[in-house]
Structures are given as structure tokens and as C-alpha cells.
Amino acid sequence: MTAYDVMPDIELYQPATVEDATELAARLKGSAWLLAGGQDTYGWLKDRAKTVEAMIDLKGIDALKGIRETPGGVEIGALTTLTEIVRHPLIGERYPLLREAAAVVASPQIRNMGTLGGNLCQDTRCWYYRRGLSCYRAGGNTCYADSPAGMNREHALFGASRCVAVSPSDTAIALSALEATMIATSRRGSREIPADDFFVGPDVDIVNMTALAADEVLASVRLPDRWANAEFHFEKVADRNVWDFALVSIAAALRMRDGHIENARFACGGVACVPYRLPAVERAVVGKPRSESTGEQAAHLASRGAKPLNHNQFKVPLMENLVRRALRG
Amino acid sequence: MEIVRYREDVWGREVLLGVSWDLLWLVIAATFIVIMVHAAIMLARKSGPRPSADGERLSRHAAQDRWFHWITAAAFFVLLATGVLPIVGVKFPWLTAHWVAGIVLTAAIVFHIVRSLFWKDLAAIWIKPSDLAELAGGAAAPLPGKYSLAQKGMHLAMAVLVLVAVGTGIAMLVQIDTPWWARSNFLSEAALGWMFLLHGLSTLALIGFAALHLYFTARPEKQFYLRAMVKGWVSRSELAAHHDPARWTPDAAASGDAAQASPGLGADAR
Numbered sequence: 001m002t003a004y005d006v007m008p009d010i011e012l013y014q015p016a017t018v019e020d021a022t023e024l025a026a027r028l029k030g031s032a033w034l035l036a037g038g039q040d041t042y043g044w045l046k047d048r049a050k051t052v053e054a055m056i057d058l059k060g061i062d063a064l065k066g067i068r069e070t071p072g073g074v075e076i077g078a079l080t081t082l083t084e085i086v087r088h089p090l091i092g093e094r095y096p097l098l099r100e101a102a103a104v105v106a107s108p109q110i111r112n113m114g115t116l117g118g119n120l121c122q123d124t125r126c127w128y129y130r131r132g133l134s135c136y137r138a139g140g141n142t143c144y145a146d147s148p149a150g151m152n153r154e155h156a157l158f159g160a161s162r163c164v165a166v167s168p169s170d171t172a173i174a175l176s177a178l179e180a181t182m183i184a185t186s187r188r189g190s191r192e193i194p195a196d197d198f199f200v201g202p203d204v205d206i207v208n209m210t211a212l213a214a215d216e217v218l219a220s221v222r223l224p225d226r227w228a229n230a231e232f233h234f235e236k237v238a239d240r241n242v243w244d245f246a247l248v249s250i251a252a253a254l255r256m257r258d259g260h261i262e263n264a265r266f267a268c269g270g271v272a273c274v275p276y277r278l279p280a281v282e283r284a285v286v287g288k289p290r291s292e293s294t295g296e297q298a299a300h301l302a303s304r305g306a307k308p309l310n311h312n313q314f315k316v317p318l319m320e321n322l323v324r325r326a327l328r329g
Numbered sequence: 330m331e332i333v334r335y336r337e338d339v340w341g342r343e344v345l346l347g348v349s350w351d352l353l354w355l356v357i358a359a360t361f362i363v364i365m366v367h368a369a370i371m372l373a374r375k376s377g378p379r380p381s382a383d384g385e386r387l388s389r390h391a392a393q394d395r396w397f398h399w400i401t402a403a404a405f406f407v408l409l410a411t412g413v414l415p416i417v418g419v420k421f422p423w424l425t426a427h428w429v430a431g432i433v434l435t436a437a438i439v440f441h442i443v444r445s446l447f448w449k450d451l452a453a454i455w456i457k458p459s460d461l462a463e464l465a466g467g468a469a470a471p472l473p474g475k476y477s478l479a480q481k482g483m484h485l486a487m488a489v490l491v492l493v494a495v496g497t498g499i500a501m502l503v504q505i506d507t508p509w510w511a512r513s514n515f516l517s518e519a520a521l522g523w524m525f526l527l528h529g530l531s532t533l534a535l536i537g538f539a540a541l542h543l544y545f546t547a548r549p550e551k552q553f554y555l556r557a558m559v560k561g562w563v564s565r566s567e568l569a570a571h572h573d574p575a576r577w578t579p580d581a582a583a584s585g586d587a588a589q590a591s592p593g594l595g596a597d598a599r
């Protein structure tokens with residue numbers, strides 16, 4: 001049994017440039033853990049549910065921090081803290097959807113330390129996995145949550161493939177609705193990954209929640225002009241109003257013209273391993289006003305194809321109600 | 330290099346997870362070396378004139394058996410690709426294609442077993458002590474019947490390995506959701522570990538044997554066996570050169586003209 005009284009030995013690297021960080025990530029591939037604000041990381045280490053040989057601390061890399069305007073929109077460095085995002089005027093003016101999402105993450109202390117990159121790359125909160133059981137996501141051959149006695153109230157309605165865990169990130173659904181692009185960098189170069197491809201479900205990769213390769217660092221997130229100053233709705237339902245993960249959440253971006261919805265993007269949290277887009281709802285609301293009756297018409301489309309587990313049927317009406325509320329304006 | 334993957338769980342118990350996939354590279358390297366050594370030996374050896382494919386055509390594989398072979402081969406390669414590519418880092422939604430191909434393979438094998446038990450000459454593929462004389466090699470070795478000792482050995486190895494993969498695959502399939510059932514929990518974590526280990530070990534061995542099978546099929550002196558598996562027939566000269574007509578007396582290919590006119594899998598050869 002692992003000892004809890006002393007911290008295991010961890011080799012700590014503190015690069016000051018992106019080049020050094022990617023060089024280290026390539027060299028230590030597999031044995032190193034990228035560290036940002038540590039708010040997800042330290043939980044794993046304290047519980048001894050995961051151990052690491054080496055850590056690459058990204059906090060000293062200034063190039064990965066800050067929010068700047070670009071010709072196509074706004075770019076946010078992956079090491080920018082959630083508090084900075086909440087307070088930044090550009091985000092507040094153009095993308096209040098992201099501000100609202102970042103503002104409801106955990107608690108003020110965690111938002112002060114936690115970064116956007118860490119929030120997007122954090123691991124699922126399924127407690128069987130967090131407790132260190134050897135389930136699929138931990139490299140094993142079974143799922144404890146999706147079993148007759150499994151406690152799966154917080155788990156997925158959609159896209160489960162053996163693992164039924166959900167994405168815990170509040171900012172992920174906002175970025176999916178805003179059609180953001182993630183910039184991944186490694187020694188091999190940089191690549192742009194659309195938000196919808198950045199998050200991966202268990203059908204594709206049962207042990208990783210993002211498309212990042214082992215030697216890649218998330219450098220920044222780009223928000224396109226396309227959705228700047230659109231109409232937005234963000235809502236998160238959790239057991240507690242603060243310091244708690246979403247049971248179900250919704251992020252909606254609606255581009256209006258002459259009182260009618262011209263274009264819309266909806267993403268739900270807490271219902272799948274990835275931000276769960278609602279394409280049927282998006283199609284159905286085009287050309288309609290933002291109203292109670294549009295919400296009524298579209299709500300049932302949201303939960304089509306849901307496969308509830310033993311204890312999470314309540315998420316179906318909850319999700320539909322969040323769509324109604326997003327559309328009534 | 331480890332053979333088996335274990336994980337220490339939160340209670341300090343060692344949980345068996347499956348085979349160590351590092352072995353994949355070992356299997357690939359070992360198979361490559363075997364093939365290269367064999368190819369070099371064959372290159373050094375003088376090869377005699379190849380028997381003619383012209384003349385009388387004799388039936389080697391019935392249409393049903395050729396269909397079985399190619400369906401099995403297609404299902405096998407789908408299973409191999411969908412099973413192994415994600416392990417070596419090619420990420421895609423693999424599981425549904427995998428178990429669907431698994432069901433196709435299982436059905437094909439059930440068909441083959443039933444047909445072999447009741448309609449075919451099972452003894453033709455079975456290894457008998459007398460076959461061991463073929464090991465002598467050269468002129469001293471007797472010519473085989475329908476199947477050489479090497480072919481019988483390959484069939485036996487493939488049959489055992491595929492049956493292990495199918496048996497463990499079915500046990501694993503019961504543990505996941507399909508359109509017909511929700512996942513069952515009938516296997517303990519330890520038993521599941523054994524299923525994954527055997528499934529993985531059979532996969533590794535099958536990679537080696539399948540590569541050898543493909544290599545031998547591609548060898549110039551054996552290519553007529555590939556044609557026989559596509560079109561159904563061998564020529565009288567091929568039979569005389571590679572088989573003992575006293576131990577294997579095939580019928581004439583049903584209507585040699587028909588076989589020539591429509592050489593596809595449908596051409597009947599009993």
C-alpha cells in the first residue's frame with residue numbers, strides 16, 4: 001500500500017520558454033506531467049491515485065499567459081488564470097459567455113490558481129477512477145460506474161463507449177459554443193484543433209480526454225470574431241451553487257437578425273465525455289424568434305438519443321429545461 | 330520487457346490487465362527475421378522449372394470453402410486493424426467495427442466447423458505421424474496428400490489461435506453494450522484480465538502466423554495455391570509436382586471450360 005505520509009519523489013522541471021517546455025515534453029514523453037495551476041493535478045497526487053516521475057511546470061512561461069486581440073478575434077494564452085479571464089474587459093465585452101463560464105468554476109481560490117489550459121485538459125471526476133480503481137480509463141478492463149450497483153448519478157447520457165464519465169470543464173462548453181480553436185504546440189510544430197475535435201470521447205480514446213499528443217502543450221485558445229457580441233446564455237445546474245461541478249450545464253451562442261435567430265450553437269456539459277453539441281436544436285431554431293414557444297418546440301430535440309443509466313434519468317428533463325431557458329431570452 | 334501488464338490498485342492489489350503490447354514489436358521483428366532468413370535460403374537454392382498451369386484442371390477448393398476463406402480473411406484483417414491500430418496510436422472509433430467483424434468471423438468459423446465435420450474429409454487436414462516423414466526434406470521426403478505438413482501445421486496453429494481469440498472475444502463482447510444487450514458484469518476483474526491476456530496473446534501470435542501465411546502465399550513457387558483459393562483449381566502438372574496423386578485424387582474441376590470462362594469465386598469446383 002502506498003505511504004501517505006511523505007510526498008513521492010518527483011523530478012521538477014521549470015522551463016521559461018515554450019521551446020524548452022516542448023523539448024522537455026518530447027524527451028520525457030509518457031513519464032512527465034504538465035503542470036499549470038495544479039488544481040486538478042494535486043488532487044491526483046495527494047490521493048496517490050496517480051503518480052508521476054517528472055513534472056514540467058509551465059507557470060514560468062510568460063509567452064503562454066495573457067489575453068490579446070488578433071486580426072481574427074481574441075487569443076487567450078493557455079496559462080491565463082480563470083480569474084484573469086473573468087476580469088478582462090475584452091472577454092466581458094465580446095465574449096461574456098466565456099466570462100460567465102469561467103466565473104462559475106469551483107471557488108475564487110481555485111480560479112485564482114487554475115488556468116484555462118488546465119481547466120480544458122482536466123480529467124474526469126468519476127469517483128471510481130479518482131479513487132484509484134483500475135477501470136477502463138485507468139487502463140483496466142471494466143467500468144465500475146456503469147454496473148448494476150454503480151453510482152452513476154453524475155455520469156453520461158450520450159456518447160458512452162464502455163466508459164460513461166463526463167467532461168467536468170465549465171469553460172469547455174463555452175468554447176465549443178464560441179467555435180474556438182485550440183493551438184497545440186510541440187517540437188514538431190503547431191497545429192490548430194477546432195474545439196469540437198479537441199475533446200475526445202471514449203470511443204476514440206478511453207484514457208485521454210483531449211486530442212493532445214503526449215509531447216504536445218496547449219499554447220492558446222483562439223476565439224473567432226464570428227461570435228463576438230452575439231446573444232449568449234450560460235447556465236450551470238449543480239448540487240451547490242459554488243465549489244461544485246455541473247450536473248448539467250448549457251452554453252448557447254445566438255446570432256440574431258431582425259429579431260430572428262440567424263445562426264446558433266449550443267453545447268451542454270455534464271452529459272457526455274465531451275462538450276455535447278445540439279445540432280438538431282441548432283437547425284430547428286434558425287429563422288425563429290428567441291421566445292418561449294421556440295424553446296418549447298426545440299427542447300425535446302436536445303435529449304434525443306439519450307441513454308440514461310440507473311441513476312441519471314433526471315438529466316433528461318434538466319437538459320431540456322436548460323434549452324427552453326436558453327431560448328426564451 | 331514485460332509479458333503481462335499489471336496495475337496496483339488503490340488497495341495495493343495487483344490487477345491483471347492483459348498482455349504487454351511491447352511484445353508487438355518483438356513479434357514483428359521476429360517474424361521479419363524468419364521471413365528474411367527463409368527468403369535468403371530459397372534464393373541460394375536453385376529452383377527447378379515450375380509446373381505448367383495449362384492442361385487438365387483439378388478441383389482443390391469448393392466455392393463454399395473459398396468464400397469461407399476470403400470472408401474469414403477479410404474479417405480477420407478488419408479485426409486486426411481495428412484491434413491493434415488504436416494500441417499503436419492511430420485513434421478512431423474502433424470498437425463497433427471490431428465486434429461486428431468478430432461476429433462475422435465467429436459465424437464463418439461455425440459454418441466451417443459444421444461443414445468440415447459433416448461434409449468434408451476432416452482427415453485431409455489432420456496431422457498424422459506418417460506426415461512427419463516430410464520433415465526429411467529434399468528427394469527423400471514423400472510428397473504430401475492434399476495438404477503438406479507445413480500447411481497442416483499452419484492450419485492447426487491458426488485454428489487454435491483464432492478459437493482462443495473468438496472465445497475470449499465473445500466473453501469480452503458480453504461485457505460491453507450492444508444493440509441487443511446491456512453490458513453484463515458476469516466476469517470478475519481477475520477473470521476479465523485473463524480474457525484480455527489470452528485475447529492479446531492470440532492476437533500477437535496471429536500477427537506472426539498471418540504474416541508467414543501471406544509470405545508463403547506470395548512466394549513464386551506457391552502462388553498456384555493462391556490461384557487455387559481464388560479460382561478453385563490446380564493443374565495436373567502442379568498436382569504431380571507438389572502432391573502425391575496416390576494420397577490425393579481430386580476430381581476434375583467442374584467444367585474446366587466454365588472455370589476458364591468465369592474464373593471468379595462463383596466457379597464451382599467440388
Ligand SMILES: Cc1cc2nc3c(=O)[nH]c(=O)nc-3n(C[C@H](O)[C@H](O)[C@H](O)COP(=O)(O)OP(=O)(O)OC[C@H]3O[C@@H](n4cnc5c(N)ncnc54)[C@H](O)[C@@H]3O)c2cc1C
Binds near residue numbers: 171
Ligand atoms: C474542489 C474543486 C472544485 C472544482 N470545481 C470545478 C468546477 O465547478 N468547474 C470546472 O470547470 N472545474 C472545476 N474544478 C477543476 C478546476 O477548475 C480545474 O482543475 C482547474 O481549472 C485546472 O486548472 P489548473 O491550471 O489548476 O490545472 P492543472 O491541475 O495544472 O492541470 C490539469 C490537467 O491539465 C493538463 N494541462 C494543464 N495545462 C496544460 C497545457 N497548457 N497543455 C497541456 N496540458 C495541460 C495537466 O497536465 C493536467 O493533466 C474544481 C477543482 C476542485 C479541486
Ligand code: HEM
Binds near residue numbers: 405
Ligand atoms: C482473430 C482476430 C481478433 C483479433 C486480432 C483481435 C484483436 C483485439 C485487440 C488487439 C483488442 C484490444 C485488446 C486490449 O486493449 O488489450 C481487442 C479487443 C476486443 N475484441 Fe478482439 N480480436 C479478434 C477477435 C475478436 C472476436 C471474434 C470478438 C467478438 C466476437 C472480439 C471482441 C473484442 C471486444 C469486445 C474487445 C474490446 C473489449 C473491451 O475493451 O472491453 N475480438 N481485440
Ligand code: SF4
Binds near residue numbers: 126137145155162163
Ligand atoms: S465511468 Fe469511466 S472513469 Fe468512471 S469507472 Fe467507468 S470507466 Fe472508469
